Amino acid sequence: MVLEAIKKRQSVRSYLSKEIPGELLQQVLEAGRVAPSACNNQPWKFIVVRDENLKERLVSACKNQKFVGEASVVIVGCAINPSYKMGNGEYSYTIDLAIALEHMSLQAAALGLGTCWIGAFYQNQVKEILEIPDDISVVALMPLGFPQALSTKRGRKALSEIICYDKYKV
């Protein structure tokens, strides 16, 4: 079941101008809410942008990726404690936010909705448009809507190329 949604998900860059029913949106958000995070800190806030004017302004903040403005909503993943480090000395916020957003993306796919990860954006512009405080870090944006067109599926490396057993092998 999970693998089915994982394989169904693909980046959607063209959306119908059709609003997402509230019940479906809630299911997508719920999938993010239950995501794991380092120390269960849940160091996130998700802004669900529905306002047409704000979405349009996000298009230019996302380097003119037009489809960002087409989607019914844009979910903006914000890290509320970006200075927290895990026991290994690494920051956890990008990992935490990525897991939660990918949960949402997979639930969206299972519901027949489309998403696309957006990492190409101007941090300062997104913050200004959405009135996000300085100490918060925007990790990624995710348009969510009914897909209009699906592109050809992107390929992946073979398992044999990315897995090794017991010890690192080049």
Ligand SMILES: Cc1cc2nc3c(=O)[nH]c(=O)nc-3n(C[C@H](O)[C@H](O)[C@H](O)COP(=O)(O)O)c2cc1C
């Ligand atoms: C962290 C991250 C940032 C990304 N940023 C963008 C982006 O700004 N614009 C875009 O069109 N796609 C973006 N993508 C989507 C990738 O291009 C896409 O996931 C990859 O090509 C594989 O295709 P698929 O998602 O259809 O399987 C991003 C993906 C990730 C994981």
